[in-house]
Amino acid sequence: MRSRPICALLVLLALFPLRPFAALADVSFQDACGHTLSFASTPSRVVSLYGSFAEAWLLAGGELVGVTQDALTERGLSLGEQVQIVGTVKEPNLEAVIALDPDFVVLSADIASHAPAAELLRQMGIPCALFRVDTFDDYLEMFAVFCELTGREDCYAQYGEAVAAQIDAVRAAVQDMPARRVLLLRAYSSGVKAKRADNLAGAILQDLGCDNIADRNEHLLEELSLEAIVSEDPEFIFVTVMGSDEDAALAFLDERFGADPAWQGLTAVREGRLLLLPKELFHYKPNARWGESYAYLAEILFPECL
Structure with missing residues (x-):
């Protein structure tokens, strides 16, 4: 064949x-x-x-x-x-x-x-x-x-060096802020996983000084335990979606945890800080928009600084 x-x-x-x-x-x-x-x-x-x-x-x-x-x-x-x-x-x-x-x-x-x-x-x-x-x-x-x-040195200046300057400005604005405790999830139509700093959104969160609970809880990467999440009680939960069916991915996440009182009691969920990240900035490589990706998260995490 x-x-x-x-x-x-x-x-x-x-x-x-x-x-x-x-x-x-x-x-x-x-x-x-x-x-x-x-x-x-x-x-x-x-x-x-x-x-x-x-x-x-x-x-x-x-x-x-x-x-x-x-x-x-x-x-x-x-x-x-x-x-x-x-x-x-x-x-x-x-x-x-x-x-x-x-x-x-x-x-x-x-x-x-x-x-x-x-x-x-x-x-x-x-x-x-x-x-x-x-x-x-x-x-x-x-x-x-x-x-x-x-x-094309001019292209490097416009889409490389200028973007680096944007990111440096964001870092400088938040460098003295206390670390935010966060959880990063990637949702699929048939599953959900915790993600650490070895992916785009996780790397930015780390660069902004966040404490991603998955970075220091190896077992969360293997099995997403609600008990472990509750014990850490993240201040923010960020979700990226894998695949073309965003609604199905979010539905799976809701079916997995949404009805559980322990999930509803999490600080991030209770205070409206369970947030879906836009694909164009956090799933696809942002290229010339890396500065926007940094600013997007920084404005959520540290609104008083930006």
């Missing part, structure tokens, strides 16, 4: 023979998986297999020839007719990618299908890099690479 796509890839291998990586030159960097790439000139046929990174490449002044569907459905990017859709973020169409004859392919180290995709592309001599962005510093590091490749 799998022979047809394999045969098609072999045909494409014949049509686009192996080519060497660009010679050591002006821009050299290492991706999140330790692979070193070098470019002598700005890549002009770039394919991004993750919508957030496609947006970041455009912000850096680059151009695209291919993207995955999420660049349109989740990021809402305005792309010309010449830009091809090459599958979905979790199931990129490698035949379509290869057919575009790219000189640089951008992938995510956090998506399971991207590592083997990158390996195939490398075997074909197609330069590709896997990036991991969980914090603003991660974004800034990736964006610096993109702007080096495009030669």
